[in-house]
Amino acid sequence: MTKREEYKQKAEEIFQEVFDQPELKIFDEMVAQDVPDWDSLNHITLVVSLEEEFNLKFTTKEVMSWKNVGEMLDTLTERVN
Numbered sequence: 001m002t003k004r005e006e007y008k009q010k011a012e013e014i015f016q017e018v019f020d021q022p023e024l025k026i027f028d029e030m031v032a033q034d035v036p037d038w039d040s041l042n043h044i045t046l047v048v049s050l051e052e053e054f055n056l057k058f059t060t061k062e063v064m065s066w067k068n069v070g071e072m073l074d075t076l077t078e079r080v081n
Contacts, residue, residue, distance in 0.1 A: 004077045007054070011073060014049045018042055028070025054080050 001009075012026045019037055032038040050072075051057055056079050066072045 003081060004073060007076050007080065008073055010053060011050060011069075011076065014046065014053055018046045018049055026069050028068060028073070030069040031067070050076065056080065 008026065012024070015026050015035075016022050016024045019035055019042065021035075024035065032043065047058060047063055054076060058075065058079070062075050066075065
């Protein structure tokens with residue numbers, strides 16, 4: 001398993017918890033419209049939860065640049081490694 005796959009698995013658990021959807025599966029092309037209840041408040045909760053889990057702090061520029069979950073995972077992988 002690559003580091004990105006490992007981080008994706010952990011991120012998926014966070015998505016499931018934040019959106020209260022235990023069966024939710026994330027994929028690279030996923031966007032907010034793909035997930036019921038993915039609003040601005042849950043987006044903030046998601047980002048903060050990822051930061052806490054991976055012990056890092058995303059910049060506003062990084063968060064604003066994400067077009068989908070794949071880009072979020074790419075940033076996460078770059079920042080953790």
